[in-house]
Amino acid sequence: MTDTPQVPPQVPPQVPPPVAAASLPVAAIQTIGLTKVYRGVVALADLDLRIEKGDAFGFIGPNGAGKSTTIKILSTLVRPSGGRAEVCGVDVTQRPDAVKPLIGYMPDVLGIYDDMLVQEYLEFFAAAYRMRGLTRAKKIDEVLELVDLTGKRMEPVKGLSRGMGQRLGLARCLLHDPAVLLLDEPAAGLDPRARIEFKELIQELRRQGKTIVISSHILSEIGEMCNTIGIIERGKLLFSGPITEAKRRLGQEQGRVVCVRVTEEGDDGRSTTALLDLFRGHPDVAAQREGGRGEVLIRLRDGVVDTSFLARDVVRAGLHLIHLAETEMSLEDVFMHVTKGQVA
Amino acid sequence: MRAVLERDFLVLTSAKKYVMLRTAVVAVMAILAVAILLTMGVVGSIGRTSPDDIGRAVFTGFAVAFPILVLVVGPALGSGAIAGERALDTLQLVLAAPVRPGAFVLAKFLSRLGAMLIPLVGGLPIAAICFLYGGISVSLFVTWMGLVLALASIAAASSILASAYSRSMSGAITLAYFLAVVVPLLESWLSCWLLWDVYVGSGPSWIASHTPVVAFGTIIEAVVGRGTTRSEVWPFFVAAGLGSIVALALASARLSREAASLASAGPRRGRTVRTIFRNPVLDRATLGVPFRRAGVGAWATWLVIGGLTWLIPLVADFDDDAIIAGMNIATWGTAIVLLARSSQAISVERQQGSLALLCATRLSAGEILRGKLLGLVVHGAVLLVPAIALAIVGSWHGVKSACLPAWLASTGVALLLFSSIGLRVSSTSATPGRAAGMSYAIALGSLVAHGFALLVAGMAGAWKSEDLMAALVTMSPPVNVTMASVSAQHGASGGSERQFLAWGLFWSVAHVILSLGLLRSAAVKIQTDDE
Structure with missing residues (x-):
């Protein structure tokens, strides 16, 4: 590794600028100065968040960052120590009973009753949402079909796999047709097939116009399922906005990175070393490092637009060029760049 | 077996509530002794009674308190032994491992018995203060300790049996208390009702002394001088020992069946139960x-x-x-x-x-x-x-x-x-x-x-x-x-x-x-x- 890039400066918190409430349509979720203190420990500190209707919002952060606390406050399960939280314009503290029909809450545990059948489980929660008679029966049929559990209707909840359990949990959330879904770690513990199915379900719900908040550690999935993200650490919101915006900003700060691969695997890294030597001290290269599998990641200096010199110099040096492309920032890059790995 | 025994014993005895329990038992013993002596002082009976009587009074307090403690603590410790593992889904891991159900049950039993006896042993030095006054023979004291051990044994074994046959913790706890508290009381009561009256003078008198209540009553009677038939406690020792072995064997058999049925278990379809109430x-x-x-x-x-x-x-x-x-x-x-x-x-x-x-x-x-x-x-x-x-x-x-x-x-x-x-x-x-x-x-x-x-x-x-x-x-x-x-x-x-x-x-x-x-x-x- 040569000219190892220094730790880049932190992206400053991107809090939406204060705008007069009357000038904006009602957001699906809005928090203003939301604070929660658990026995002296600050779980949330002045959280300002705005999620528009129809957004799929990925809430990411290290363990203990305050994601679950935020979701529980929005679910009316936890009272904030300060600030305000609104769901579709309704204050969760002052009118929790009005908020409950608006939200579908899915915690990080399944919360299933072992001694019930799938049908009974859904009937139980439908009754808890004051649904009666034919409406209830029809809605249960609908959600079972949506999550593809119609065939499991008469089976004990205990016998369902983890993936089916998650789908049943989602069906429970959808029974009362909420406008906002609050999903805490919904894909945890799912196998690849179940994850893909779950992702498709989320996309279908987005198409139906629901606002979805997903807290997850699996950043690649957040990247695929969501259009906006919020990064939280130690109870403070570090970034909130569209994923594309986050990547663009990080790209601007870190400069363009080009991935160059000069030979097949198995040449003992001699070609890689030669490539690193080739661009060491180059005026247009800010830093470079090995990327694994014979790749070298080259960060260009600000203002360098033309990258053709890279291919030209490699060929002139007699190296066998396999691949050369500008890399796109991943959500992991954004996350690692923004957070410090600290917990509240 | 050793791994299960060590793990359970360490977990049980290092828990905060266990330390509190241990302290509470010793404290209760001390308070009891002081309360008895103070009360005797208040009513002026200390001056009128001999030191032997004071020693007997103190001992009688312990003789009653220890078995009650065993019956209260035993089911609480024992009922989670297997039902707790079942609730956490760790039982199937144990059953899938090369551990024999019998050894597993025995390890659970010994860890519970050990955890139960430690606080009691801690309280024994206080109980021994009755020797300062006299009136209690060493053999009587040892017999009483044996009774406590036998009772602890049957309480632990019956709780583990309840735990093995219960699907939930609540069921296990209920059954354990039923077995450990209600059954001995009822057994004693039934013995008195059914046998004493019917067979008085000619019936098998040892049946009555099988029960812990009657056995401890015999001890107390011997202490206060109204009876000298200490040998009657032996049937209880035998009954407690046999009862413990049978309980552990039944628990072991239950686990063996459960292990055998693991492979064939699958989800069963059922019928929904009609909703009756709006809530x-x-x-x-x-x-x-x-x-x-x-x-x-x-x-x-x-x-x-x-x-x-x-x-x-x-x-x-x-x-x-x-x-x-x-x-x-x-x-x-x-x-x-x-x-x-x-x-x-x-x-x-x-x-x-x-x-x-x-x-x-x-x-x-x-x-x-x-x-x-x-x-x-x-x-x-x-x-x-x-x-x-x-x-x-x-x-x-x-x-x-x-x-x-x-x-x-x-x-x-x-x-x-x-x-x-x-x-x-x-x-x-x-x-x-x-x-x-x-x-x-x-x-x-x-x-x-x-x-x-x-x-x-x-x-x-x-x-x-x-x-x-x-x-x-x-x-x-x-x-x-x-x-x-x-x-x-x-x-x-x-x-x-x-x-x-x-x-x-x-x-x-x-x-x-x-x-x-x-x-x-x-x-x-x-x-x-x-x-």
Whole structure:
């Protein structure tokens, strides 16, 4: 590794600028100065968040960052120590009973009753949402079909796999047709097939116009399922906005990175070393490092637009060029760049 | 086996509550000794009695307190041994490992026995202060220690048996307390009722001394000089040893069957149960009563309580006392079942994560709690059906003891209080095991506490025990159950019931107010559960 890039400066918190409430349509979720203190420990500190209707919002952060606390406050399960939280314009503290029909809450545990059948489980929660008679029966049929559990209707909840359990949990959330879904770690513990199915379900719900908040550690999935993200650490919101915006900003700060691969695997890294030597001290290269599998990641200096010199110099040096492309920032890059790995 | 034994023993003995228990046992021993001596000093009997008598009085206190502690602590420690593993889904991991079920059960037993005996051994030096005064022989002391060990053995083994046969922690705890507390008491009672009267003078007298109550009674009689038949405790040693072995063998057989059926187990389809109540929590809480998907355990509980309720009256040809006894058995049995169920009602929801789901729906905390409480009422009502039938049959026989309204009222208050204690404890307990342990500790601890008071005063000869019963028993909240028997008995005897009725009414109102306070507090705790 040569000219190892220094730790880049932190992206400053991107809090939406204060705008007069009357000038904006009602957001699906809005928090203003939301604070929660658990026995002296600050779980949330002045959280300002705005999620528009129809957004799929990925809430990411290290363990203990305050994601679950935020979701529980929005679910009316936890009272904030300060600030305000609104769901579709309704204050969760002052009118929790009005908020409950608006939200579908899915915690990080399944919360299933072992001694019930799938049908009974859904009937139980439908009754808890004051649904009666034919409406209830029809809605249960609908959600079972949506999550593809119609065939499991008469089976004990205990016998369902983890993936089916998650789908049943989602069906429970959808029974009362909420406008906002609050999903805490919904894909945890799912196998690849179940994850893909779950992702498709989320996309279908987005198409139906629901606002979805997903807290997850699996950043690649957040990247695929969501259009906006919020990064939280130690109870403070570090970034909130569209994923594309986050990547663009990080790209601007870190400069363009080009991935160059000069030979097949198995040449003992001699070609890689030669490539690193080739661009060491180059005026247009800010830093470079090995990327694994014979790749070298080259960060260009600000203002360098033309990258053709890279291919030209490699060929002139007699190296066998396999691949050369500008890399796109991943959500992991954004996350690692923004957070410090600290917990509240 | 060694791994299981070491792990369980370390986990049990390093828990914070275990350290508290150990300290509490030693403290109770010390307080008991001081209380006995102080009381004797207050009433002036120390000056009038010999040191031997003081030593005997102190020893008698310990002789009674230790077995009670064993019976309170034993089921709490033992009931989670296997049911707890089953609840956490770790049992199948153990069964899949090359561990023989017998060795696994034995390891569980030894770890529980060890954990149970450590606090008792810690209290022994205090118990030995009776030697300072004299009046107690070493052989008597050793015999008594042997009885405590035998009782601990049977308590641990029977609790593990209950744990092996129960699908849930609540079932295990209920069954364990039933086996460890109710069965010995009933065994003693039945021995007296069925054998003493029938075979007096000619029957197998050793049957009566099989029971812990009678065995400890023999010890105490020997201490106070009213009996010298210490050899009669040996049948109890044998019975306790054999009983422990049988209990462990049955538990082991149950685990073997479970291991064998693991491979063939699969999801079973079922039939849905019709919704009856508008409150879904109440609707769900009534699952498990007969004809609402009752399992084997539910039917067995109903049959056992019903059977025991009717057994004595049937044998005694429906006389007054027998009917009272039967109805009180139903009250006690139902109280124990409801205490267990109520202690699990919210803590299980919290553990499995469904409490947050419920709180996020449109149900209020009050509705959730009301559903749980009314569910308990339904379960209690079902369990009391045999006693109500008994009262009606008794009235056909012209027995005045039926006294159904008074019994129903006082039993209702008692069960409300027990349920409220369980729900309140459950609303703040992290796990069902802790909730059950704490609920039983409050309920039984209260009984033990008033037992100590009676003992102290009785030993000192300061008051007549009947006076104390009227004054102290009713002060012990869960002993409202006893009020049920008081009401029933006085309805039957036609004695000076005015005073008892006044006491009963006063404490019933107090207990209802206390229950409502506990329920309100539980609702608040549910509302703010995640905080």
